[in-house]
Amino acid sequence: MTPVVEAAGLVKRFGGVRALDGLDLVAEPGQVVALLGPNGAGKTTFVRAVATLVRPDGGTLRVDGVDAAREPGRVRRLIGLAGQYAAVEAAMTGRENLEMIARLFGQDRRTARASAAEVLDRLSLGEVADRLVRTYSGGTRRRLDLGASLVGAPRLLLLDEPTTGLDPRGRIELWDAIGGLAAGGTNVLLTTQYLDEADRLADRVVIIDRGRVAAEGTPRELKSRIGGDLVEVHVRDRAALAPAARALERIAPVHTDPSSLLVTMPAEDGPDDLLKAVRALSDHHVAIEDVTLRRPTLDEVFLALTTNPERTPS
Ligand SMILES: Nc1ncnc2c1ncn2[C@@H]1O[C@H](COP(=O)(O)OP(=O)(O)OP(=O)(O)O)[C@@H](O)[C@H]1O
Ligand SMILES: [Mg+2]
Numbered sequence: 342m343t344p345v346v347e348a349a350g351l352v353k354r355f356g357g358v359r360a361l362d363g364l365d366l367v368a369e370p371g372q373v374v375a376l377l378g379p380n381g382a383g384k385t386t387f388v389r390a391v392a393t394l395v396r397p398d399g400g401t402l403r404v405d406g407v408d409a410a411r412e413p414g415r416v417r418r419l420i421g422l423a424g425q426y427a428a429v430e431a432a433m434t435g436r437e438n439l440e441m442i443a444r445l446f447g448q449d450r451r452t453a454r455a456s457a458a459e460v461l462d463r464l465s466l467g468e469v470a471d472r473l474v475r476t477y478s479g480g481t482r483r484r485l486d487l488g489a490s491l492v493g494a495p496r497l498l499l500l501d502e503p504t505t506g507l508d509p510r511g512r513i514e515l516w517d518a519i520g521g522l523a524a525g526g527t528n529v530l531l532t533t534q535y536l537d538e539a540d541r542l543a544d545r546v547v548i549i550d551r552g553r554v555a556a557e558g559t560p561r562e563l564k565s566r567i568g569g570d571l572v573e574v575h576v577r578d579r580a581a582l583a584p585a586a587r588a589l590e591r592i593a594p595v596h597t598d599p600s601s602l603l604v605t606m607p608a609e610d611g612p613d614d615l616l617k618a619v620r621a622l623s624d625h626h627v628a629i630e631d632v633t634l635r636r637p638t639l640d641e642v643f644l645a646l647t648t649n650p651e652r653t654p655s
Pocket of ligand 2: 384385386
């Protein structure tokens with residue numbers, strides 16, 4: 342299958358700054374790909390290059406097989422772009438906004454009405470459709486922005502920090518909307534600085550740092566790269582440390598930390614190992630305070646991969 346996005350050795354300079362410094366990235370159809378990176382990593386520059394708003398100085402970039410440098414007009418018809426800067430008109434209703442955009446795409450009045458209705462339905466905006474946009478909450482407004490970028494039925498939806506500035510409820514609403522679009526088959530490339538957002542939405546996460554890919558994989562793969570899950574057992578008192586260690590040692594090698602009354606054990610099978618550990622502790626009548634399965638977070642992955650230069654592949 343033709344990749345939705347295929348970038349090879351992409352370079353973009355702004356004066357002395359290499360915003361993109363040989364970036365390689367392939368996004369397969371049917372996926373939500375999240376670009377994760379610190380400020381200035383090159384995320385927006387990449388999205389703008391895919392949207393043909395920035396012209397790279399080197400490398401190649403194809404969108405759905407179409408060369409962005411040679412045929413930018415064709416690429417523009419394949420993409421929808423939303424984010425902090427997408428514009429909807431506050432003095433019009435949501436429905437009027439979408440119908441206007443559909444008309445700008447060259448649809449006749451009737452088709453435009455139908456496209457707007459379909460988008461309103463897909464994003465569950467029916468209830469607010471006939472209210473002026475200026476009365477919308479921030480989250481609802483952002484959802485309408487998302488809708489506006491869908492009107493042209495794009496092959497690829499580009500979202501640059503879609504939830505920045507939203508409150509927790511607005512973020513969750515937008516996550517649901519994006520998740521719904523992805524489930525319906527829309528290809529999504531989004532940027533974010535929020536690790537929980539990447540973890541929640543993305544099939545694949547690409548961590549970029551200084552204009553290059555530092556690591557990529559599913560959220561799960563990235564987490565396992567910096568070490569797998571652990572079972573952590575807090576025992577009630579020092580006397581329980583040795584029995585706990587003995588009980589768990591039958592499952593996997595343990596590490597004991599007397600000062601924090603903690604025994605840890607690697608849990609390659611995640612929840613299964615947690616169950617085994619609980620059973621073993623119970624069988625041995627060990628006095629425990631707390632047992633948890635601890636999984637590395639994407640935050641830990643991000644810090645490990647973007648601050649330690651030795652881990653950044655060159
Ligand atoms: N139009 C421009 N002119 C000059 N420098 C630019 C321009 N656009 C981006 N840059 C520089 O390129 C680098 C990458 O910027 P970019 O906006 O792509 O990063 P980002 O990952 O989106 O960061 P953020 O998380 O802050 O949005 C930065 O050093 C930035 O200052
Ligand atoms: Mg940016």
